[in-house]
Amino acid sequence: MSIENKVVLITGASSGLGEATARHLAERGAKLALAARRQDKLETIAEDLRAKGTEVEVIQTDVTDRAQVQTMVDRTVERFGRMDVIVNNAGLMAIAPMDEAKVDEWDKMIDINIKGVLYGIASALPVFRKQQSGHFINLSSVAGIKVFAPGGTVYSGTKYAVRAITDGLRAEVGGNIRTTSIEPGAVDSELKYGSSHEESSEAVQQFYQQAIPSDSVARAIAYAIEQPDEVDINEIVLRPTSQEF
Template sequence: MSANLESNITGKVVVVTGASSGLGEATARHLAAKGARLVLAARRIDRLEALVAEIVAAGGQAIAVQTDVTVKADADAMIAAAVKAFGRVDVLVNNAGLMAIAPMSATKVDEWDRMIDINIKGVLYGIAAALPVFEAQGSGQFVNISSIAGRKVFSPGGTVYSGTKFAVSAISEGLRHEVGGKIRVTVISPGVVDSELRHGSSDPDALKGLEDFYQIAIPANAIARAIAYAVEQPADVDVSEIAVRPTLQDF
C-alpha cells in the first residue's frame, strides 16, 4: 500500500515557495527523492541554484525561479515558469513566511506589515496564480503552511504573527469549500521546527526567548514528511489539516 501511495508523488510538478532554507528546502529534497519534479522559488537565487544542482546531480528534476511572494507579478511568473518547464502544476506549497515576535506595545508596524505581506498576501498571490491552472487541468493541490500559532494565539509577542496564521487557516478552509471536487487544499501547522523562522524578530528580548524556546525544535524534515503524506494520497482523499509539533511542546 505504501509503495503505491509513494508512486502518487512520482512525476508530480510541485512548486515550493521559501525553498532556499528551512521547511521549503527540506520539502524540496524529500519530494525530489520521491520522484517529484520541483520548481523552487525564493528571493535568494544563489541558494536555490545550489539546491537545484544538488537535486539534478542525484538524478532528480528541478528548476529555480527567483521569486518575492509579496509581488504578484513574481507569483504569476513562478507558476508560468513551472508550466513552461513541465507543462502543468500539480501542487503549490505556500511555505514562505516571516515570524517577527515582539510585544504589541513595541508597535513594530513595519514588521506587522511585512508579516501580512508575506504570510497572508503571499499565500493569496500564490493561490491567484495557480488556481486558474488547477481549474483548467481539473486537478491540483494547495499545501498552505500555517502554524500551531494559527490554532492558538502565541502571546505575548506573537499576536500579529498568530493573526496572519489564523488567516492562512481561514483562507484555506474557505478555499477548500469553494473549489471542492477535484482540487485539494491542505493546511500544515508546524510547531517548533528548526528553521530560519526564529531569526525574523528585531526585538532582542524576543530573540533571546525564542532561542530558549527552540531548544526543543524538531528537524524541518518532519514537516517535509507530513507534506509528502498529504500529496501522496489518492486524488479522492483530501488531507485537510495536519499539526506537527515536538513531543515536548506544550503550546
C-alpha cells in the same frame, strides 16, 4: 498513489522547511520548481538535486510581488507542462510585544504570510481549474490554532488567516482540487531568526531548543500529496512531543 513525476512548486525553498521538502520530494521522484528571493541558495540546492537525477526549475521570486508570483507559476507550467502541487511555504515570524509598535514588521508579516499565500492561490487556481486537478498546501502554524502571546499576536493573526483562507478555499474549489493546511510547532528553520526585538528574540531561541528537524514537515507534506485523488488531507498539526503550546 505515487509522488513520482508530480510537479511541485515550493516557495521559500532556499532553506528550512522549503529546502527539506524539496529534498524529500526529490527522493520520492517529484519534479520541482523552487522559488525564493535568494537565487544563489536555490541554485546550490538545485545543482545537488540535478546531480541525483531530479528535474528542477529555479525561479527567483519575492512572494510579496504579485507579478513575480504569477511569473513563478507561469514558468513552472511552461517548463513541465502542468503543475500538480503548490506549497505556499514562504513566511516571516517577527515576535515583539504590541507596545513596541513594530508596524513595519507587522506589514511584512501580512505581506509575506497572508498576501503571499493569496497571490499563490490566485496564480495557481486557474491552472488547477484548467487541469481539473491540483493541490494547495499552505503553511500555517500552531500559532494559527492558539494565539502565541505575548509577543506573537500579529504573527498568530497571519497564521489564523492562512487556516481560514485554506478552509474557505476547500469549500469553494469543489471535488477536483485538494487543500491542506500544515500547522507546525517548533521546527528547526530560519523562522526563529525573524525577530528584531532583542528580548523576544532571546525567548524565541530558548523556545526553539526543543525544535524537531525540518524534514518532519517534509514528511507530513509528502503524506498529504501521496493520498489517492479522492482523499483530501485538510489539516495536519505537528509539534515536538515536549512542546506544551
